[in-house]
Amino acid sequence: MAGLAAVFGSGAMTNSIPEIENNDVLFVIGSNTTETHPIIGIRMKKAVRKGAKLIVADPRKINLVRFADSWMQQKPGTDVVLLNAMMHVLLKNNLIDRVFILIRTEGFESFKEGLEKYTPEYAEKITGVPKQDIIKAALLYGNAERPAIYYTMGITQHSHGTDNVYAIANLALMTGNLGMESTGVNPLRGQNNVQGSTDMGCIPDQYPGYQKVNLSAIKSKFEKAWGVKLSNKVGLTAMEMMGAAIEGKMKAMYIMGENPVLSDPDMNHTLKALNKLDFLVVQDLFLTETAELADVVLPAASFAEKDGTFTNTERRIQRVRKALNPPGEAKEDSVIIRELSEKLGYPMKYNFIEEVFQEIGSLWQAVAGVTYGRIDKWGVQWPCPTLDHPGTPYLFKGGFPRGKAAFTVVEYKPSKELPDEEYPFVLSTGRHLFLYHTGTMIRKGDALSKVLPEAYVELSPDDANQLGVSNSQKVRVSSRRGSIEVKIQVSKRVGKGMVFIPFHYKEAAANMLTNTALDPIAKIPELKVCAVKIEKI
Amino acid sequence: MVNLTIDGIKFTAPDGTSVLDAARRHGISIPTLCHHPKLTPYGGCRLCIVEIKGIPRPVTACTTPVTEGMEVTTINPYLEKLRRTTLELILSDHPNDCMVCEKAGDCTLQELAYFYGLRENRFLGERRIYTKKDGNPLIERDMEKCILCNKCVRVCNEIQGVTAIDIAYRGFKSKVCPPYERDLDCEFCGQCIRVCPTGALTGKMWTLKGRQKDIKEIDTICPYCGCGCNLTLNIRKNEIVRVTSREDTINEGWLCAKGTFGYTFVNNPARLTKPLIRIAPKNSNELRVTSYELKNKKDSEDLSLITRHSSLEKSLVTRHSSLFREATWDEVFDLIAKKFTKIKEQYGPDSIGSLSSARCTNEENYLFQKFMRAVIGTNNVDHCARF
Structure with a gap:
């Protein structure tokens, strides 16, 4: 999100889900949409049925490829080259929007020069995608009237993830494909309320509503509202906190509803960090792997046991309603936080949960017009500054929050760890349709988990032959950081030289293997590319 | 727009509308089992037959587009007799076991049989007998109840x-x-379950959990991916017995496997019910957890214990009790307050960090960061999945 925010001044999906079916070209890159966002996948298929062209760029032959007019199987980690080559083609064919570039963007000239060397021929060498496919995809996108780009972690979980996002933004900017209905750049958020928790300021440099903690005017606004002195020092990101814990600078942590032991890269690193803490509080539904390391574990209520709101990937604020009582003495997270706060001498007085939302609206204009009454049946998409504002289905209609959007010169940087003789395969990790994250919610023994009871590694038939392994055979997959034992699934979904492991299984945790190399700006770990070897057991 | 008459009343309808849709739009109901507004018309169940002036035989309303000046009759003794016979034919090959059927009370076929007063059947004879072939853990396929409306095939x-x-x-x-x-x-x-008009397709997990009439429906939002699908939790006795979705929502009533079947964690007996305080020494369990993670065999044994209901309590107790003891909320709050205050005094507020959750609500996330910033005094607040 940091990437998009830097370019446009706001980092969210620019369009909304119902607009998908009116796209005439959909460019899906680094998103296995039908598995990670199945309902958005349904809308995409609907668009295709209505006549839209679908371009898919993915190292795996994902299900969406069946519906695609063009599929580019780029090597993992080479997205920048692919995108730059597409832009090179657009430039050569003059399929750019000069008026848009002139009026609404800056930095085009230097960006244009930067594209010179990214010819389709050069890209074919690096990405492995035939040049005619790149040209075809570029022309499809360039000639479209209402094209939109969709991406997820396949773009961002790289040590150069922000560069990937810049490249996508460049593509949309040079063709003027922004600020209109069904036309834009759409990062699909992976979790029910990841948009909301970012909006709410659960990030180290921003208060709710993307207001910087180190700007004194903003700080004093929040100091006034909360009645306390606040710190203007930008905090640490999740990965930096783990590092600080290992160095002994971080002494205590409070973790609410997260399971970093399984979800963060390099499990041993995370375990070491959390074990080094003097005091760890974990608040969760279950005794997760992270909770097992805690000094105090607090039982929390699930989504069905509380009132409140979630904000989905298209910025739509929707009502969550209490349907059940929490089990035993478990309490809603909001109640736990408030009671704890009171113990620490700062009572947070709210009569009902909507008062919290009203307070948010008083501090962040974009949601000031949202009330529980308004979103009783249908959610509203922020920005929605006043009670009579209808909400905003697509962004940047009149311009960008930062004024002119900036082109960024993006150069190809190879992933931090590439295959070599010792570790010859590229490992990518991801989600599976039936499973979700670290398995805290879909648990062993649940009906859903029975569909896919065991971890697997996808391996291409060629590589399987060469290694002399067959379906369901157990192998050891190792990287420089660890190794796991897992069953082979021979599959044409992955290309030669690539393997894929879903990251949900704790008995074969893919994140034992992954690399903690971080993107320098977004601080996101490189979960999509690392080098591994496969050995028979 | 096209002008037409339905049952003697004049209407207009847009070009290309089917007679069925035109009639429904004006509140005239025509019975049907195979029609779904979001699927292509099929004309399979033959219940929506209507008479159109100038056409010698009845036609299916769902597959006939409206035309200028069309005169439609949707109900008369002849049509009702045909419909009744058609229903009888369908029911002649349908198990008469509504008393144990999951769908009873919410079944279109049962509804129609009731309104046409079908108790005796003139066509009893050979029946289709199917051997069940469904090892899948999720979708119950009782094909003897299938009336071949083709909705499941079309939706799929x-x-x-x-x-x-x-x-x-x-x-x-x-x-x-x-x-x-x-x-x-x-x-x-x-x-397919969502569109099935009979009890042929149901969820295995909701067998014998309660029929629709006993259910309290609460609308909420799915806790999985970022699509923000609207869920209707079907609640009985403080338990989610199934999940449905209204059609007038962002997801148009469609859900995925996780949305439909991924709710059991809420009522899972392994949920934490009491605050816990650590009794085991720290660090000793770094090894414990790692070896626990790595030894597949041991792990699966441990987990099979959890799934086997009888030994559930035992396995949980051993898992908890070696590491933690149960405590009261007052006790844990006092402990946390004491520790946080001490660490803050000794090492400064920035020595305390926090991770919030993309699972929790906006309000909870807001309060969480407010707690860290206003009470602890640090901006060390992040969530794992902010990218």
Whole structure:
């Protein structure tokens, strides 16, 4: 999100889900949409049925490829080259929007020069995608009237993830494909309320509503509202906190509803960090792997046991309603936080949960017009500054929050760890349709988990032959950081030289293997590319 | 726009509308079992037959587009007799077991049988008997109750794009099945269950959990991915017994496997019910957890204990009690307050960090960061999944 925010001044999906079916070209890159966002996948298929062209760029032959007019199987980690080559083609064919570039963007000239060397021929060498496919995809996108780009972690979980996002933004900017209905750049958020928790300021440099903690005017606004002195020092990101814990600078942590032991890269690193803490509080539904390391574990209520709101990937604020009582003495997270706060001498007085939302609206204009009454049946998409504002289905209609959007010169940087003789395969990790994250919610023994009871590694038939392994055979997959034992699934979904492991299984945790190399700006770990070897057991 | 008359009343309808849609739009109901507004018209159940002036025989309203000056009759003794006979034919090959059927009370076929007063059946004879082939853990396929309306086939193809099932064989032997009559191997989105007009398709997990009339419905939002699908939790006795979705929502009533079947964690007996305080020494369990993670065999043994209901309590107690003891909320709050205050005094507020959750609500996330910033005094607040 940091990437998009830097370019446009706001980092969210620019369009909304119902607009998908009116796209005439959909460019899906680094998103296995039908598995990670199945309902958005349904809308995409609907668009295709209505006549839209679908371009898919993915190292795996994902299900969406069946519906695609063009599929580019780029090597993992080479997205920048692919995108730059597409832009090179657009430039050569003059399929750019000069008026848009002139009026609404800056930095085009230097960006244009930067594209010179990214010819389709050069890209074919690096990405492995035939040049005619790149040209075809570029022309499809360039000639479209209402094209939109969709991406997820396949773009961002790289040590150069922000560069990937810049490249996508460049593509949309040079063709003027922004600020209109069904036309834009759409990062699909992976979790029910990841948009909301970012909006709410659960990030180290921003208060709710993307207001910087180190700007004194903003700080004093929040100091006034909360009645306390606040710190203007930008905090640490999740990965930096783990590092600080290992160095002994971080002494205590409070973790609410997260399971970093399984979800963060390099499990041993995370375990070491959390074990080094003097005091760890974990608040969760279950005794997760992270909770097992805690000094105090607090039982929390699930989504069905509380009132409140979630904000989905298209910025739509929707009502969550209490349907059940929490089990035993478990309490809603909001109640736990408030009671704890009171113990620490700062009572947070709210009569009902909507008062919290009203307070948010008083501090962040974009949601000031949202009330529980308004979103009783249908959610509203922020920005929605006043009670009579209808909400905003697509962004940047009149311009960008930062004024002119900036082109960024993006150069190809190879992933931090590439295959070599010792570790010859590229490992990518991801989600599976039936499973979700670290398995805290879909648990062993649940009906859903029975569909896919065991971890697997996808391996291409060629590589399987060469290694002399067959379906369901157990192998050891190792990287420089660890190794796991897992069953082979021979599959044409992955290309030669690539393997894929879903990251949900704790008995074969893919994140034992992954690399903690971080993107320098977004601080996101490189979960999509690392080098591994496969050995028979 | 087209002018037409339905049952003697003049209406206008847009070009290309079917007679069925035109009639429904004006509040005239025509019975049907195979029609779904989001799927292509099928004309299979023959219940929506209507008479149109100038056409000698009745036609199906769902597949007939409106034309200028059309005069439609939707109800008369002849049509009702035909419908009654058609229903009788359908029911002649349908198990008469509404008393144990999951769908009873919420079943279109049962509703129609009731309104047409069908108790005796003139066509009793040979019945289709199916051997069940469904090892899948999610979708119950009771094909003897299938009336071949083809809705499941169409939704799987037209909406989900999976084409996992189709109608095999012909005539009396026709049946809906996966290729080669294998077991269902699909995305398990449950779209087919949602459109099934009878009890042929239901969820295995909601067997004997309560029929629709006993259910309290609460609308909320799905806790999985970022699509923000609207869920309707079907609640009975403080338990989610199934999940449905209204059609007038962002997800148009469609859900995925996780949305439909992924709710059991809420009522899982392994949920934490009391605050816990650590009794085991720290660090000793770094090894414990790592070895626990790595030794597949040991792990699966441990987990099979959890799944086996009888030994559930025991396995949980051992897992907890070696590490933690139960405590009261007052006790844990005092402990946390004391520790945080001490660490803050000794090392400064920036020595305390926090991770919030993309699972929790906006309000909870807001309060969480407010707590860290206003009470602890640090901006060390992040969440794992902010990218």
